[in-house]
Every structure is written in C-alpha cells, then in structure tokens.
Amino acid sequence: MKNKRIIPCLDVKEGRTVKGVNFFGLKDAGDPIELALKYSEEGADELVLLDIAANEESRETTLHLVKTISKQIDIPFTIGGGIRKLEDVERMLKAGVNKVSINSAAVKNPALIEEVAKEFGSEILVVAIDSKNVDKKNWVYLSGGKEKAPVTVEKWAKEAQERGAGEILLTSMDKDGTKDGFDIVLLKTINQLLDIPVIASGGAGSIDSFLEVFQEADVDAALAASIFHFGEVKIPELKIKLKERGIPVKI
Numbered sequence: 001m002k003n004k005r006i007i008p009c010l011d012v013k014e015g016r017t018v019k020g021v022n023f024f025g026l027k028d029a030g031d032p033i034e035l036a037l038k039y040s041e042e043g044a045d046e047l048v049l050l051d052i053a054a055n056e057e058s059r060e061t062t063l064h065l066v067k068t069i070s071k072q073i074d075i076p077f078t079i080g081g082g083i084r085k086l087e088d089v090e091r092m093l094k095a096g097v098n099k100v101s102i103n104s105a106a107v108k109n110p111a112l113i114e115e116v117a118k119e120f121g122s123e124i125l126v127v128a129i130d131s132k133n134v135d136k137k138n139w140v141y142l143s144g145g146k147e148k149a150p151v152t153v154e155k156w157a158k159e160a161q162e163r164g165a166g167e168i169l170l171t172s173m174d175k176d177g178t179k180d181g182f183d184i185v186l187l188k189t190i191n192q193l194l195d196i197p198v199i200a201s202g203g204a205g206s207i208d209s210f211l212e213v214f215q216e217a218d219v220d221a222a223l224a225a226s227i228f229h230f231g232e233v234k235i236p237e238l239k240i241k242l243k244e245r246g247i248p249v250k251i
Contacts, residue, residue: 005199008039008047008224008235012050017032036069036073043235043236045250046076049062051079052081053081066095079101126168131173139151157170165196172201172203177226181209188216191219198219201222
C-alpha cells in the first residue's frame, strides 16, 4: 500500500506565516523560512506555501521566499496563490518548486488546467478547491473564501480531473482552523469520485484527526497548519502513532 503523506502548510502574507479560523481573523504564526526548514528536518513528506495576499506587491516577496526555501529543504515543495497563467507557473518552477497549486484562476478559466498539464505535465499541477456547505450542498468558493462560484465541489473536482489536474487539494472552509477534525463526509465523497490523489485540508486538531481521515476517507495525504506551527502536534510523533495504528507512512 502507498504511503500516506503528511503535509504542513504555510499560509503567507507580507512575508510572514499567518493562520485564522474559517479563513478569517489571521494571526502571526512565525517565520516561513524557519518553519519550512523545521518541517523538512522533522520528516514532513511535502510542504505547501500559499500566498494568501497574491497581489503584485506580495508576489516579489513570495518569489524571494520560494527561492530561499527551495534551496534549504529536500522535500517536494508546492506553491499556490496568484498563479493565473503559464508564465506564472514557469516562473515558480524556475524558482525551485516541484508543483504549483491553482484555485480561483482555474475555476474562472478551466482551460488553464489543460494548458498547464500539456506544457509542464499533470504531475506538477495541484488544483485547490475551497468548499463551503450551503443549503446542504458543497459549493466552490473563490478569492480566499469571499466569492461563491456557481458550481458544486463534486462537479468541479470531476472536471478538474478530466482537464488534467494531477491532484486535488480539498479544503473545508467550515472546518478550517476549528481543530475539530477533517470533513470526513466531504472528503470521502470526493475521493470516491476521483482517480487522482486527494489531499485533505481543514480541521486537523490532533493525531486522531489524521488517523480518522486516513481510515475513514482513505485520502492520499493530509495537510495542516496551526497544530504544526504552534507545536500542538509534532510530525515525528504523529507518524509513529499512525504507523502503530496500521497507517502506512514514511518514517
């Protein structure tokens, strides 16, 4: 059986790591370069950095961070935020990342998925989906959770796969920052719909959260932020516990 992946996420704004709840109320969570190095040394399987400001001003700061981090870590590195065209993808790959994550830009221009996959390969392309349950349906949200798209998560995830996405990074906005566990029902539904890997995001609060999402939803990877940033869960301890419970992980 394939190893399950543990992925810390750095939400970065103005050169600092930040974290909120349900995408709001951001608080400083530390220096992204220091955190990246720590996670690489602790045995994280991959690292994700999301530029949550994603404007012209923040982009140069992020590019500098990406170049610095990619030189210091030896695990796969994904960057997201503000990637809207092929030139943006090429720029980030040249800066040293292994994968790029696109979200709002892909929903607004689905052909971008095909363009990136054709030019650089599906293996470098992660399509991120922010999901919010409204009126008992899972809707895609854009622009950092501020804008509701007229498409359900189920429909969009299938289309993203068909157009060439290599992975889906699925974040439950309802669970984000709450620390009461991943959205198992949502994740299981989407994972069963797709043939490509699904990364669970939103709601990790303990080692049990990871155990549950791997056992119940059978996702390929689980991503978390604040519980790693603030030392509530340590990656080496998490992996040992998962292995003890029969979850295949790389120690």
